Amino acid sequence: MSRRVYLDHNASTPVHPEVLAEMLPYFAEVYGNPSSIHAFGREAREGMDLARERVASFLKVSSQEIVFTSGGTESDNFAVKGLAWARGKGHLITSQVEHHAVIRACRAIEAQGFDLTCVRVDEFGMVDPDDVRRAIRPDTVAISIMHANSEVGTIQPIEAIGRIAREHGIPFHVDAVQTFGKLPLDVNALGIDALSFSAHKIYGPKGVAGLFIRKGSKMVAVQHGGEHERRRRAGTENVAGIVGLGKAVEIRARDMHTEAERVTALRDRLWDGVRSRVPEVRLSGHCAHRLPGTASFLFRHVESESIVLGLDLKGIGVSAGSACTSGNVEPSHVLVAMGVPLEWAMGAVRCSLGRSTSAEDIDYVIECVEPLVRKLRQAMPVGVV
Amino acid sequence: MRYSPTLVDHFLNPRNAGLMREPDSVGENEYEGCGDLTRFFLRVRDGRAVEIRFQTYGCGPTIAAASMASELYRGRLVGDLCRLEAGEIERALEGLPDDRKHAADIAAGALRAAAFQYQARRG
Numbered sequence: 001m002s003r004r005v006y007l008d009h010n011a012s013t014p015v016h017p018e019v020l021a022e023m024l025p026y027f028a029e030v031y032g033n034p035s036s037i038h039a040f041g042r043e044a045r046e047g048m049d050l051a052r053e054r055v056a057s058f059l060k061v062s063s064q065e066i067v068f069t070s071g072g073t074e075s076d077n078f079a080v081k082g083l084a085w086a087r088g089k090g091h092l093i094t095s096q097v098e099h100h101a102v103i104r105a106c107r108a109i110e111a112q113g114f115d116l117t118c119v120r121v122d123e124f125g126m127v128d129p130d131d132v133r134r135a136i137r138p139d140t141v142a143i144s145i146m147h148a149n150s151e152v153g154t155i156q157p158i159e160a161i162g163r164i165a166r167e168h169g170i171p172f173h174v175d176a177v178q179t180f181g182k183l184p185l186d187v188n189a190l191g192i193d194a195l196s197f198s199a200h201k202i203y204g205p206k207g208v209a210g211l212f213i214r215k216g217s218k219m220v221a222v223q224h225g226g227e228h229e230r231r232r233r234a235g236t237e238n239v240a241g242i243v244g245l246g247k248a249v250e251i252r253a254r255d256m257h258t259e260a261e262r263v264t265a266l267r268d269r270l271w272d273g274v275r276s277r278v279p280e281v282r283l284s285g286h287c288a289h290r291l292p293g294t295a296s297f298l299f300r301h302v303e304s305e306s307i308v309l310g311l312d313l314k315g316i317g318v319s320a321g322s323a324c325t326s327g328n329v330e331p332s333h334v335l336v337a338m339g340v341p342l343e344w345a346m347g348a349v350r351c352s353l354g355r356s357t358s359a360e361d362i363d364y365v366i367e368c369v370e371p372l373v374r375k376l377r378q379a380m381p382v383g384v385v
Numbered sequence: 386m387r388y389s390p391t392l393v394d395h396f397l398n399p400r401n402a403g404l405m406r407e408p409d410s411v412g413e414n415e416y417e418g419c420g421d422l423t424r425f426f427l428r429v430r431d432g433r434a435v436e437i438r439f440q441t442y443g444c445g446p447t448i449a450a451a452s453m454a455s456e457l458y459r460g461r462l463v464g465d466l467c468r469l470e471a472g473e474i475e476r477a478l479e480g481l482p483d484d485r486k487h488a489a490d491i492a493a494g495a496l497r498a499a500a501f502q503y504q505a506r507r508g
Contacts, residue, residue, distance in 0.1 A: 301442075303421075303442060305444040306447075309396065379399050379402035379439070379440060380442045
């Protein structure tokens, strides 16, 4: 096996060389605690301040509205719990297709006595803003809807939902982990009060992320300790990681538009190639409102993990829409919410392209998919699921 | 690598995959909660399984286990197939990760079912 093709950029991305170069001094040369007032600490603080400025500039907000965290999951938990706990009791609205970080944070809040409404999605994985409007109650304390879905790539009508949230004076959180640095994000125009973002989806390091919190938003901290991050998130900051996040955002602001065009063309090349060779395959998610580099295939009557393994053995990294763990297999909650029939949902395979993906890579993947699916289908009894 | 070269070979090149015309018996096993399913077809001559074919719906190890079993037990007495154990298939695959042990269980259960069906028909 010589060729390696990575098509799992929605899961994580390699650190950009420019990002790595900017981070390296912050491990052994600039090592002070950014909370310390001496020169060592101030140097670390300067690196972090620059990163905060870069993120704020990308989102067109004040740097004081940016809080750094340890990951997208922490950011989502912070937003959901922070908004809910600040109000003590009430009702939350989210959707059926959110990342588990949001859904399970909402469920945890529900277990504490809050009410929860998970609005449905259509067959494309899209939330209807009118469903959100109808779900609003006098005691609704927050709305949390993702910007784009990591599995199927569908981009939600965030602007319309943001307008509804504003009309009702309800704080609006958006999990933008999959769109931050990939699509333009103007939190003011979109009516967003809190927004989760992460570094490792945009060629930054793992273990660092952030949350935009609009100034004046009523939100309590969920992690307690020191006075870090303007008392909103205790714990010594991951300085090198934050520096990397800042650089990654700066690069994405520069490259985002051309890169989106390029990966969109490659994504379409992949889909056209696969559908012209493989029978009974379809694309999940919305055909137009979709992440540039995401193609989620549904192969009928094939088990997705066997496709992932077969492609892995050819040096290709993709992800399965259903996962079998210790003998328990379930289709993804996203596909279930979209009403995808089981015989299709069990064969869900996601390809997510990135800056290293070439046309040759795509052609190689197409070449490998066809014989693999054909062989798997030969062994599989049609109509089992 | 998470899987042995033998398992990978059987996954990529499954032996005896597909339907059998007019089999002497058919046995199926579905793993509860998982949805993986394997179906074996037997052709029996003089009390021995002279031909074994399978169909399976499942992850890579499940396909490999069915393929391995179809080779491992060809030529054996049907009575022996009624007593076969998953561990034998797993050993032939040079091991399975803990979270994929069920692959051998599914194949073993389906092949036993086919053997029992044959014996039941014979009375």
